[in-house]
Amino acid sequence: MRLSRYLLPTSKDNPAEAQIASHRLMLRAGLIRQEAAGIYAWLPLGLRVLRKVEAIVRDELHRAGAVELLMPTLQLADLWRESGRYDAYGPEMLRIRDRHERELLYGPTNEEMIHEIFRSTVRSYRDLPMNLFQVQWKFRDEQRPRFGVLRGREFLMKDGYSFDLDEAGARKSYQQMFVAYLRMFRRMGITAIPMRAETGPIGGDLSHEFIVLAETGESAVYVDRDMLSLDVPGDDIDYRGDLDAWVDAWSVPYAATEDVHEAARFEREVPPERRVRTRGIEVGQIFYYGAKYATPMRVLVTGADGIERPIHGGCYGVGVSRLLGAIIEAGHDERGIVWPDAVAPFQVGLVNLQQGDEQVDLACEALYKELQRAGIDVLYDDRDERAGGKFATMDLIGLPWQLVVGPRDLKQGMVELKRRATGERETLLIDTALAKLLKDAHRASI
């Protein structure tokens, strides 16, 4: 993409309304633009990251055997009366009347609708287990939206739902999602730690929140340092096999949010040098809720014995748009964002230091074409701007690599390659720099 033809409204000024780094940086780097309180437009650069995060979520859920569908954003109020949640949900639910005075709502979550779809289409134990998910916009009318996408009102969420014949099956489905979440967050380049959680308005008796550690997080967390270096399952994971070992490794060591923290247990179980007290941002939560929805909504399947029983369910959320805020909170410095490679909007920023100089322009065009041909996403800063401004923009938007072409180096056939995360710079022959980027892209794709 040529920056001269792109919409990338960056800014040097810190927006007054933004209290935390990710909010400031998402506005300054031109990722989002606020359209109303807690409601954002995703500008081209932000949308690219959103789609990359979404693709990783989808890919890992497919691998775990889940099937994707898509429910509408608006729902009938009557459906929520069946489960008893319509009146209980409170002012966070955006209630709407259509032209015929029919009561609708903008879905804050979809347990009711997925149970309605399931009960009207599945009848027999032979169709179980089933795990369905969607990635769709939701709305929660927060009293006081803030922190950008971390506490917005209209947000993109992955919500998944499992259906099993009995509790043992449902706990297995829960484990599969637990493990899929470990893999998905690791692939995004962040460490999200599962922490035992309250089940809240969703209900049920088992739940974990997945929490990204960040000083600016919304709640205090207490973690055994050993959890920060745990492995996650590899690509050869067999989701139908025994997952106990992985789940235990990630749920036995101490990790708790302030809501459920037990100070005495923390000090008893974790030696002082391993006690991490910091803050965290929730990026996902999983629940086993049994027949909480199936019983009132009469979601029944016939077992092998011919008897109808309510299904055992679980639900599994990932805050897709929220993840961008969490990833930035966990990865930025005073100059801007530092994207992990897997979710960066472009892999390489190509900087032309002397737009209009024939040799530099030619070299940049050749590099631009070469990188694109190799399947590498490259943003080419071909604007007629000063070098200082171009460097500041590249640091702000945080692409993993900067490839800088200036007249002086070019006379020696050299370019400068900078790694954003470390600040490390090397002056290299053009072909050496290209080979390094291709090798890096190849490593990232396997």
Place this chain on the structure above:
Amino acid sequence: MRLSRYLLPTSKDNPAEAQIASHRLMLRAGLIRQEAAGIYAWLPLGLRVLRKVEAIVRDELHRAGAVELLMPTLQLADLWRESGRYDAYGPEMLRIRDRHERELLYGPTNEEMIHEIFRSTVRSYRDLPMNLFQVQWKFRDEQRPRFGVLRGREFLMKDGYSFDLDEAGARKSYQQMFVAYLRMFRRMGITAIPMRAETGPIGGDLSHEFIVLAETGESAVYVDRDMLSLDVPGDDIDYRGDLDAWVDAWSVPYAATEDVHEAARFEREVPPERRVRTRGIEVGQIFYYGAKYATPMRVLVTGADGIERPIHGGCYGVGVSRLLGAIIEAGHDERGIVWPDAVAPFQVGLVNLQQGDEQVDLACEALYKELQRAGIDVLYDDRDERAGGKFATMDLIGLPWQLVVGPRDLKQGMVELKRRATGERETLLIDTALAKLLKDAHRASI
């Protein structure tokens, strides 16, 4: 995908509420499920087609130089007061109040918001031309929703907007989208004919509707038969070059909807044997509206002469979810849907005629893996069902190829390959059938 693990609720019965073929078939083939009047959930098979259609739209717009962003579904009412459309829009606009009694609406279209984003981020002629688009859910509160996704209330739409310094530039942008639309619909396997149209509530002085011919279409259309065999531009199209020849070829011959039809001109210009009188479904519409929004909303850019002027705009819609209805209206028979290859949810349906027979199961598993390895989307009917039911399901869901494995043929190392569109069947050696499918997939990918 194994059908035993998929959610595909097909039905033999014609739903009473569905008056036209596409609506009936989308419900019967388990593509969608109605959740409220004009509001549908996209079941897994339907979602796959929706995503394929969306991907073709996106790809052709990128090729034409457009840049993608994503606006929220909800908008502030105040934004529409600026353009003067808030009171004018009528009861099709879904008006909402949030918990603070702030007036919102569910966007039926996005001219106001994109102009607001543009004016706050772009100032100079140097940033023009710019062409921005999104694929996002919209809501229009139809008085009487019907015909399934053809006249739904919540629907997926691609809306694009061009910004130019002057009328000549804006007309060039219009031509680029005109040509991109020719390519995109052709790639989907349908013939959509541009027809000069009224501009309606969007405004402006130039507009074309793109109409798919179908007997069940919403409006009568009158077309010169020669238009049905026109070529579209190839992959080597240069969007910056002269597009007059393509636009003329597709806009000079007679083609009109009943709204603008001139019977006398039709009979004067088109010889009797070339006069096609049929019906059609609108799948896209493009508009040049000049400064209609830029003037009231003060969307100004500074020209090379230092003077500020309102931009010249156009907007470009594609009914992404509606396209599924149109594609089915144009492609079905009495047994079910006949998907064009490019948008089919799976390329191949693999039918096991004797689930539980060891040899047949083994052969099917091997074919399933082989096709997947070749990157071919395959739906494997591994259910324990009678052959007749399996054939009926495959014909109903309309995958381009059916690969049928039964015990009798298998003893001779043979399988049956059926082409859904023609009904043609061949009994072939396993490797020959595989080679044919691989060759077909390869042809489709170039």
